[in-house]
Amino acid sequence: MTHAEPNTTATTISEEHRADVETLWDYHNMHHELRPCDVGIGLGSHDLGVAIVATDLYHRGLYPLLVFTGANAPTTIEPFPRGEAVHYAEHAIEHGVPADAVLVEPAATNTQQNFELTRQLLDARGVAVRSAIVMSRPYQQRRAYATAKKLWPELDVICASNPLELGDYVRSIGDVDKVINMLVGDTQRVEVYADRGFAIPQNIPESVQQSYLRLRKAGYTLRLLK
Numbered sequence: 001m002t003h004a005e006p007n008t009t010a011t012t013i014s015e016e017h018r019a020d021v022e023t024l025w026d027y028h029n030m031h032h033e034l035r036p037c038d039v040g041i042g043l044g045s046h047d048l049g050v051a052i053v054a055t056d057l058y059h060r061g062l063y064p065l066l067v068f069t070g071a072n073a074p075t076t077i078e079p080f081p082r083g084e085a086v087h088y089a090e091h092a093i094e095h096g097v098p099a100d101a102v103l104v105e106p107a108a109t110n111t112q113q114n115f116e117l118t119r120q121l122l123d124a125r126g127v128a129v130r131s132a133i134v135m136s137r138p139y140q141q142r143r144a145y146a147t148a149k150k151l152w153p154e155l156d157v158i159c160a161s162n163p164l165e166l167g168d169y170v171r172s173i174g175d176v177d178k179v180i181n182m183l184v185g186d187t188q189r190v191e192v193y194a195d196r197g198f199a200i201p202q203n204i205p206e207s208v209q210q211s212y213l214r215l216r217k218a219g220y221t222l223r224l225l226k
Contacts, residue, residue: 020210034158037132043070046073049137055092111140132157135161139183185222
């Protein structure tokens, strides 16, 4: 069945596509075990869940310093008019993270710049970093990991996201088509960005390839690279 115009109010995954969506969802989760690190790095996006998990992990004592990085994309100007990193930092401070434990990198507009500019900021502050918990949208974990290891290969990277089940995450975003389009787009980027030298290669199992192709054929193409 060909997917029609996006339904921006739907928050339930259809049975037709559920298995494929779950396959991609699980693939992008790196399933890393959390442990204390030198710094937390929250990657800006439309998803406030990044700031929520970053705040929680700080309070759990998993890092002494938290960096939020991100300017704006067209989809984030309305919810975060002062910039993604700025709003994330405000959330963390409002929820008990000391202001002097939060750094803001407000200029990055893509994942590559997130890491490049965060590294520059930490270097300028004289902060020695050997390990980091990188927090992102759930479906961005694998791409964030691959990008970080390309640009900052000596960094011990652990990936984390707000720990919601797929259905709960879709409801938190409020738009099932948006989530599926993002999952499909990030799956494509894992391979394409490695081919372009932006990230290290990642194994893509055949089951993931087939789920990606079926969802693409079903019309979830809004986040695909040209």
